[in-house]
Amino acid sequence: MKNILITGGAGFIGSHVVRLFVKSYPDTHIFNLDALTYAGNLENLEDVEQASNYTFIKADINDSKVIQKLFEAHQFQSVIHLAAESHVDRSISDPLSFLKTNIFGTVNLLNAAKECWKSNFEDHLFYHISTDEVYGTLGSSGLFTEKTAYDPNSPYSASKASSDHFVRAYGETYGFPFIISNCSNNYGPNQFPEKLIPLFINNIIENKPLPVYGDGNYTRDWLYVIDHAKAIDLIFHNGLKGETYNIGGFNEWKNIDLVKLLCDLMDEKLKRIQGNSRNLIRFVKDRPGHDLRYAIDASKVNSKLGWKPSVTFEEGLVKTIDWYLENQHWLKNVTTGLYQDYYKKQYKNN
Numbered sequence: 635m636k637n638i639l640i641t642g643g644a645g646f647i648g649s650h651v652v653r654l655f656v657k658s659y660p661d662t663h664i665f666n667l668d669a670l671t672y673a674g675n676l677e678n679l680e681d682v683e684q685a686s687n688y689t690f691i692k693a694d695i696n697d698s699k700v701i702q703k704l705f706e707a708h709q710f711q712s713v714i715h716l717a718a719e720s721h722v723d724r725s726i727s728d729p730l731s732f733l734k735t736n737i738f739g740t741v742n743l744l745n746a747a748k749e750c751w752k753s754n755f756e757d758h759l760f761y762h763i764s765t766d767e768v769y770g771t772l773g774s775s776g777l778f779t780e781k782t783a784y785d786p787n788s789p790y791s792a793s794k795a796s797s798d799h800f801v802r803a804y805g806e807t808y809g810f811p812f813i814i815s816n817c818s819n820n821y822g823p824n825q826f827p828e829k830l831i832p833l834f835i836n837n838i839i840e841n842k843p844l845p846v847y848g849d850g851n852y853t854r855d856w857l858y859v860i861d862h863a864k865a866i867d868l869i870f871h872n873g874l875k876g877e878t879y880n881i882g883g884f885n886e887w888k889n890i891d892l893v894k895l896l897c898d899l900m901d902e903k904l905k906r907i908q909g910n911s912r913n914l915i916r917f918v919k920d921r922p923g924h925d926l927r928y929a930i931d932a933s934k935v936n937s938k939l940g941w942k943p944s945v946t947f948e949e950g951l952v953k954t955i956d957w958y959l960e961n962q963h964w965l966k967n968v969t970t971g972l973y974q975d976y977y978k979k980q981y982k983n984n
């Protein structure tokens with residue numbers, strides 16, 4: 635049986651990747667390594683935790699001794715690396731924790747993998763999951779391609795850019811086997827309600843103000859998280875080593891237009907008078923260094939690997955709203971911090 639290490643599998647995107655791999659590849663053993671920071675929630679994986687090809691390991695990617703021992707013990711054939719500090723606003727108030735996990739933690743994993751795989755790099759793969767934010771900001775036109783120069787503007791994107799550079803440098807310097815993908819903004823079930831869409835869904839449910847930064851004319855390219863997980867699966871199995879793939883939704887929205895659509899859909903679902911939720915919109919102080927526009931040219935992953943999003947934005951948004959409305963206990967556990975007790979109850983012997 636092959637062993638694959640997925641880092642950050644208790645987080646938003648990671649939990650969808652873990653589920654997809656555990657269910658699609660019963661002959662592969664999936665090790666989910668996660669430190670369970672505020673963003674890690676094992677309730678995301680309740681439906682697969684009993685699977686015979688799944689193991690959860692609570693560990694910090696910054697802990698070089700533990701990481702090295704795990705590679706020795708399990709001889710991971712490949713790594714899909716998602717663990718990261720991921721929220722731009724947190725990176726503005728605490729850049730060092732982003733440097734630590736996103737850069738140091740990634741290099742720690744690279745070192746452990748390099749040591750374990752050094753006799754035959756050909757049979758292995760380190761797949762590093764990154765973001766389109768490393769490219770900086772676009773003006774009103776143009777798209778990020780795989781050749782766009784890195785130009786990060788936030789401590790988050792600077793730390794992700796640095797980690798990408800280390801991964802590529804290990805490829806050049808040591809012949810280390812890697813792939814990187816850079817994806818646009820994800821949305822969908824299980825996203826921590828600090829990011830725009832789940833935060834606003836939660837606030838609309840609770841009739842709380844919707845804080846739109848600046849004038850709301852910032853643009854993001856949104857992708858349904860399950861489509862990202864499917865792209866990761868495809869790239870992991872069919873991508874070329876040493877290559878980068880951009881993944882995006884072909885789906886640009888100005889924040890204010892997205893928020894209005896979300897408000898209208900929520901009014902419909904909650905059987906409120908149309909226009910009710912729009913009254914909650916408040917234009918607030920802008921985020922410092924706020925990138926104006928992200929938009930991905932995903933033609934490479936489309937033409938080389940046949941990937942494209944499976945749902946439209948409206949379909950994905952309705953699925954997302956339905957999930958949050960049907961899983962209000964999840965939302966409540968997360969917003970009250972109770973989700974952190976789940977690990978203690980579930981894994982009391984670990």
Ligand code: NAD
Pocket residue numbers: 641642643644645646647648667668669670671672673674675693694695696715716717718719720721735739763764765766794816817818819820821826
């Ligand atoms: P998330 O914040 O929801 O999850 C991150 C996970 O990593 C959590 O489970 C957390 O506990 C874990 N983690 C954090 N520090 C750790 C450490 N030191 N050791 C071990 N585990 C640790 O993030 P996400 O939105 O799921 O993003 C996952 C990856 O995808 C990140 O690398 C992010 O940069 C990238 N990405 C995210 C988006 C997006 O829109 N969310 C878009 C493109 C790329």
Ligand code: TYD
Pocket residue numbers: 722723819828829830831833845846847848852853854889921
């Ligand atoms: P976010 O979900 O934090 O993702 P990112 O910063 O990685 O793109 O934010 C998406 C957009 O929404 C971004 O332009 C910032 C904006 N935003 C708000 O206007 N208000 C908010 O409360 C948040 C969290 C984000």
